[in-house]
Amino acid sequence: MRLVVDLNRCQGYAQCVFLAPDVFSLNGEEALRYTPYADDARRDQVAAAVAACPVQAILVDDVVDDARDDVVDDMMDDPLPAAFDVHH
Numbered sequence: 001m002r003l004v005v006d007l008n009r010c011q012g013y014a015q016c017v018f019l020a021p022d023v024f025s026l027n028g029e030e031a032l033r034y035t036p037y038a039d040d041a042r043r044d045q046v047a048a049a050v051a052a053c054p055v056q057a058i059l060v061d062d063v064v065d066d067a068r069d070d071v072v073d074d075m076m077d078d079p080l081p082a083a084f085d086v087h088h
Helices: 015-019 040-052 066-075
Strands: 002-005 024-027 031-034 058-061
Touching (some): 040 058
8 A cells, every 4th residue: 555644734643653653653753754665464554544543644545556565565674765755
């Protein structure tokens, strides 16, 4: 599944970090880092993080794509690559 965080909406409450730490993390006190593609094994954690976000900043796209699955497999070796270090 593909994740997008609206960083204009995100306020750094970090509920997502507590509920899905393999997908979301904080860099410093407010800079959110996240894996834009999460595998289906993390679906429940991600769903809990989406539901807990007080500002509804997390969007999930469940589009199935074989090429994307290969990217997910590669990214799971390093779930928070530097290329996706997102600051706001």
